[in-house]
Amino acid sequence: MVKIDDVARHAGVAPSTVSYVLSGKRTISEQTRERVMRSVRTLGYHPHAGARALASNRSNVVALVVPLRSGIHVPVIMQFATSVVTEARTFDHDVLLLTQDEGVAGLQRVAGTSLVDAIIVMDVELHDNRLPALRALKRPAVLIGVPEDASGLTCIDLDFTAAGAVCLNHLAGNGHRRVALIGSPPEVYKRETGFATRLLGGFRQAAGQRRVKVSAYPCEPTEAAAKAVVEKLMAERPRVTGVVIHNESIIGHVLNAFAHKGAQVPDDISVVAICPDEQAEQARPSLTSVAIPADELGRSAVRMLMGELARGEHVSSTTLLPPKLTERQSTAMLVG
Structure with a gap:
């Protein structure tokens, strides 16, 4: 069975560094984190979930609230979900999917227990009724979307x-x-x-x-x-x-x-x-x-969450990605 010491030797770091990378308890440089995670994947290391949770006081699970309802194009939503799941795994986190219909009650249910460490919320409305609950959460939350009043929240979206x-x-x-x-x-x-x-x-x-x-x-x-x-x-x-x-x-x-x-x-x-x-x-x-930069938005949202978990404090911010227009065959100069 592969142990944490084996991962440390393979990555050329101390066992404590491997522990910090996996738990997110301390901020580790991106280069070191990637080296450790490559060793984890190469050696097939799987930390014991129960022991990991007891040691870190975390579940290593992120909740993702997805808008599976009318008016939403599901293939694009699945691109967001895939990027969140993929990036979360690089931080040794799994993802729990919640639906938009669960609303405030769903947020309070998962946040009021030890089910998840943090929450990502999609399909944000300008006057979203979940905002008071999100501001009151004692767990990090990132919104993929920007409400009219973003004070006290961490948001990221395409501009x-x-x-x-x-x-x-x-x-x-x-x-x-x-x-x-x-x-x-x-x-x-x-x-x-x-x-x-x-x-x-x-x-x-x-x-x-x-x-x-x-x-x-x-x-x-x-x-x-x-x-x-x-x-x-x-x-x-x-x-x-x-x-x-x-x-x-x-x-x-x-x-x-x-x-x-x-x-x-x-x-x-x-x-x-x-x-x-x-x-x-x-x-x-x-x-x-x-x-629509679904992959970049999903991955960035996860990294924002992990940064807050590592720091142990919330810093509200709004990040808007600039739009990129690519010209192809469907537009032309108007003649006459």
């Missing part, structure tokens, strides 16, 4: 306000003066979900600055809804030449609906999407897009 502006500015820079946003399902805006509300706000603000005429169309995540929205858009705004899509579920359906109406992308309609890079690359034509 969706800037993302909306980047999309609009790209189209405006190509000469498009009439642009539409085909957005998230209506219930997402009704809940004032942060990512959708902020992107729409950034889109409209940039349009005002660039003097571009814009309109917005929420869309349910179905083929029939996408077809109906495209028909409504083309009937109400026949002079629109640019479209931003912020709804991963319907991107293919929207492109098909434009083609069915005889509008070719990008000759007649330039399209920008907010979606994972692989989805943009696989579309036909490939889509100019702003990437």
